[in-house]
Amino acid sequence: MPRIVYLPLDERPCNARFPLQIAAATELEPVSPPLRMLGAKKRPADTKLLAEWLLEETAAAHALIVSLDMLVYGGIVPSRLHRLSAVQCRARLQTIVECKKRNPKLRIYAFNLIMRAPAYSSSDEEPDYYAQYGAEIARNGWLQDKQERDGLSEAERQEWERLLAVLPREVLSDFTGRRQVNAAVNRMAVQMADEGWIDMLVVPLDDNARFGYSSAEQRRLLLEAAGRRVLDRVHLYPGADEVGCTLFARVFCDTMHYRPNVFVRYSSTAGLGVIPKYEDRSLGESVKSQLTAAGCAICDHASEADVVLMIHSPPVGQHLMAETSDSLAGRNAAYFSEVNVREFAHAIRRYAEKGATIALADAAVCNGADTVLMELLSGSGLLKHLSAYAGWNTAGNTLGTVIAHAVVESYYRKAEKASPGSARARNSEAFLLSRFVEDWGYQAILRSRIAREELPGLGGSTFDVSAVHDEVAGRIRSGMLAFIERELRDFEPARIRLERVELPWKRMFEVGFELRIGAD
Numbered sequence: 001m002p003r004i005v006y007l008p009l010d011e012r013p014c015n016a017r018f019p020l021q022i023a024a025a026t027e028l029e030p031v032s033p034p035l036r037m038l039g040a041k042k043r044p045a046d047t048k049l050l051a052e053w054l055l056e057e058t059a060a061a062h063a064l065i066v067s068l069d070m071l072v073y074g075g076i077v078p079s080r081l082h083r084l085s086a087v088q089c090r091a092r093l094q095t096i097v098e099c100k101k102r103n104p105k106l107r108i109y110a111f112n113l114i115m116r117a118p119a120y121s122s123s124d125e126e127p128d129y130y131a132q133y134g135a136e137i138a139r140n141g142w143l144q145d146k147q148e149r150d151g152l153s154e155a156e157r158q159e160w161e162r163l164l165a166v167l168p169r170e171v172l173s174d175f176t177g178r179r180q181v182n183a184a185v186n187r188m189a190v191q192m193a194d195e196g197w198i199d200m201l202v203v204p205l206d207d208n209a210r211f212g213y214s215s216a217e218q219r220r221l222l223l224e225a226a227g228r229r230v231l232d233r234v235h236l237y238p239g240a241d242e243v244g245c246t247l248f249a250r251v252f253c254d255t256m257h258y259r260p261n262v263f264v265r266y267s268s269t270a271g272l273g274v275i276p277k278y279e280d281r282s283l284g285e286s287v288k289s290q291l292t293a294a295g296c297a298i299c300d301h302a303s304e305a306d307v308v309l310m311i312h313s314p315p316v317g318q319h320l321m322a323e324t325s326d327s328l329a330g331r332n333a334a335y336f337s338e339v340n341v342r343e344f345a346h347a348i349r350r351y352a353e354k355g356a357t358i359a360l361a362d363a364a365v366c367n368g369a370d371t372v373l374m375e376l377l378s379g380s381g382l383l384k385h386l387s388a389y390a391g392w393n394t395a396g397n398t399l400g401t402v403i404a405h406a407v408v409e410s411y412y413r414k415a416e417k418a419s420p421g422s423a424r425a426r427n428s429e430a431f432l433l434s435r436f437v438e439d440w441g442y443q444a445i446l447r448s449r450i451a452r453e454e455l456p457g458l459g460g461s462t463f464d465v466s467a468v469h470d471e472v473a474g475r476i477r478s479g480m481l482a483f484i485e486r487e488l489r490d491f492e493p494a495r496i497r498l499e500r501v502e503l504p505w506k507r508m509f510e511v512g513f514e515l516r517i518g519a520d
Helices: 018-023 045-057 069-073 086-103 130-149 154-166 169-195 213-227 243-256 269-273 283-294 341-353 371-379 395-413 423-453 466-487
Strands: 003-007 029-031 063-067 109-111 198-204 235-238 261-265 307-312 358-362 386-390 497-500 512-517
Touching: 003 018, 003 045, 003 243, 018 029, 018 198, 018 243, 018 395, 018 423, 029 086, 029 269, 045 069, 045 086, 045 371, 063 069, 069 086, 086 109, 086 169, 086 243, 109 243, 109 358, 130 169, 130 243, 169 198, 169 213, 169 371, 198 213, 198 243, 235 283, 235 371, 235 395, 243 283, 243 395, 261 283, 283 307, 283 395, 307 341, 307 395, 341 358, 358 395, 371 466, 386 395, 386 423, 395 423, 423 466, 423 512, 466 497
Parallel strands: 003 029, 003 063, 063 109, 109 198, 198 235, 261 307, 307 358, 358 386
Antiparallel strands: 497 512
């Protein structure tokens, strides 16, 4: 079996486990470092130890999927906190060169984020000063970029002057100085792609918007890639925590010589052109980027497709887009007039009747599934017709995850490769059910309810459950089991084993667990 070495972005399940779970539904052999080597949120991993591990593990490997953020800074959050120079970062990147020199046949698929600048004030994943000045720092980047691209109105110029008067110079200098180093690392990565050390590079825009630091850096990096004529090997688009899955799908396609055709169908006519929250471009453009990076091609007719990608799309974008924490009644009016979930469900049934491999990207709301659609599908018996599903965090996170799983499933669902009762098939089903349980059951239902109704009495908060972790994890598991019994009836709940529920960063935002399908 071809050996694939994987160095994730950080230790959270979405990065450290999702790609390995998808890989377990294939015949490829993934190898990844133990979690203890990957750091812990703001504590960076030992990059020297990881470099040694990479050199050893890639010596006889077929491919390497590598997070440069992990290799250089020790993880995604440390990439926002480090005090490294560009020279130090370049030295750490040399591990990639050394891996290729020792194993010239090794194909290297790398990814490195454009550092985010969230538009809210919180130091949970940022430097301490972001708790006080985060919104102002982000707004500064927005105004600066808009001035450069479109110019500012008089009101915006006055706002910018007031903002710079209150934003401490040392704070802005620290933030922008680190961005300059990180941007230099991205340019180094493009250069390495040009020189042949990196075979494919993805540079995702983490939590970005139409204007801002990320948008400006993306344009400069795109010009760099175009100038070096490596746009066939360098991909830039919104995303972050899903890229490990995307690149595994690409490795799978390249290794198996598979180029899946994908037909795309939207629940909202307006959805194709909507710019989702936390992103900088229309959903339709992101879909093209995600599919291309994963090794897929968009086809014109469902009859030609290896995968039918059903995208539950938002009818409005940016700040108007709904969150899972919003009540249904509180959603923008367009959710009641510009999305037709009934027709969307009928379309899923029709494609299923024709034997299509159906993947559902549930991207209509942020940070979890749309319960309106999912309850309709569950009640109509349509969940069992889905081969892949995701509906978590941003549109990019959702798309990359579901496309990667769909690539694998479409390959093995072809008649000559089908084996419904195999361990591979059970692993694939387990990942599908995990997405239902986490993205719908936890993110859309349990998380907000427990945070609102139970955490205050326990003495915890949304961003800190460290003192009550085991109690909260137990309640989450109970809620998940009840969800499985209620909503996943068509999958025979008695076969589903749910174990090791935890909150990896001791906060409510993400959850980790193990879901297995019984062989009996």
